[in-house]
Amino acid sequence: MKLLNYESNGSARVGFLKDGEIVRIGSASSIEELLSLGKIGEIGRKEEGPAEELSGVRTRPPVVAPDKILLAAINYRAHGEETKSPPPSEPYFFTKFRSCIIGHGDPIVIPRVSKRADWEAELAVVIGKKCKYVKRSEALSCVAGYTVSNDISFRDLQFPDGWPEKLNSLGQNWVKGKALDSALPLGPFLVTPDEIADPQGLRLSLKVNGVEMQNASTEDMVFSVAELVEYLSSGLTLLPGDLISTGTPAGVAAFSGMPYLKDGDIVEATVEGIGTLRNPVRAE
Numbered sequence: 001m002k003l004l005n006y007e008s009n010g011s012a013r014v015g016f017l018k019d020g021e022i023v024r025i026g027s028a029s030s031i032e033e034l035l036s037l038g039k040i041g042e043i044g045r046k047e048e049g050p051a052e053e054l055s056g057v058r059t060r061p062p063v064v065a066p067d068k069i070l071l072a073a074i075n076y077r078a079h080g081e082e083t084k085s086p087p088p089s090e091p092y093f094f095t096k097f098r099s100c101i102i103g104h105g106d107p108i109v110i111p112r113v114s115k116r117a118d119w120e121a122e123l124a125v126v127i128g129k130k131c132k133y134v135k136r137s138e139a140l141s142c143v144a145g146y147t148v149s150n151d152i153s154f155r156d157l158q159f160p161d162g163w164p165e166k167l168n169s170l171g172q173n174w175v176k177g178k179a180l181d182s183a184l185p186l187g188p189f190l191v192t193p194d195e196i197a198d199p200q201g202l203r204l205s206l207k208v209n210g211v212e213m214q215n216a217s218t219e220d221m222v223f224s225v226a227e228l229v230e231y232l233s234s235g236l237t238l239l240p241g242d243l244i245s246t247g248t249p250a251g252v253a254a255f256s257g258m259p260y261l262k263d264g265d266i267v268e269a270t271v272e273g274i275g276t277l278r279n280p281v282r283a284e
Helices: 031-037 077-082 136-142 174-178 225-232
Strands: 002-008 011-018 021-024 051-053 058-060 069-072 093-095 108-110 121-127 143-150 184-191 203-208 211-217 243-245 266-271 275-283
Touching: 002 031, 011 031, 058 184, 093 174, 121 203, 121 225, 121 266, 136 143, 136 225, 143 266, 143 275, 184 275, 225 243
Parallel strands: 069 243, 108 275
Antiparallel strands: 002 011, 002 058, 002 184, 011 021, 021 051, 069 093, 121 143, 121 243, 143 184, 203 211, 203 266, 266 275
């Protein structure tokens, strides 16, 4: 099932796609509300409508206010090769903030403090229930669904001056380089696990102005979705609505030699079985 948060007539609503239209789900205002009430499994049993045309609404991010936003670094072998980084021995995560989240169609804003805005298409996972110390074999049962994310990065802020020859003792600047406003487009849908049999067999790609920059399969991940959930839940309680972005494949601007994003560009990130997340780029 494809779920979406959307805005219609000035009101926040949640629905699912059926025959190309949106069927409204009761009086709920967000997917997160459904998750907190444990009602995802009831969707579709009782359609309360009315149906609306997808083209006539504004799509909102699948999650708006997650308790945690966790992103895996160097989790594709090919991306590790292009960055000259060996595969990590265990998952490495960094974080972003709620202010980073934007939805399908919203502008990626290049801040005035950066000239090197970059893209990173990723498969993102939304946690469906409270869990801790989850076994790998049970990890996918904790997933509410999957969506598309774009880990926007500001490379001139991420890497300290003179990097890597003059390595800052504290390493990369993950906050300034990854977590400024509008740096995490999400959407357009949250697809439930019944429609994605294997998250490790999905094709994902990214285009800038129609030109393909990234194209890979999630089978190239160093650590699978189940392994990432297992690792994170070891000592950390995951809550409904928490977001895990699972890393990007090769083909980012910083290491491919392609131009960085500029005002007027259109970025389209696609994950098989989920859809295409499309965002214009605007200079601040």
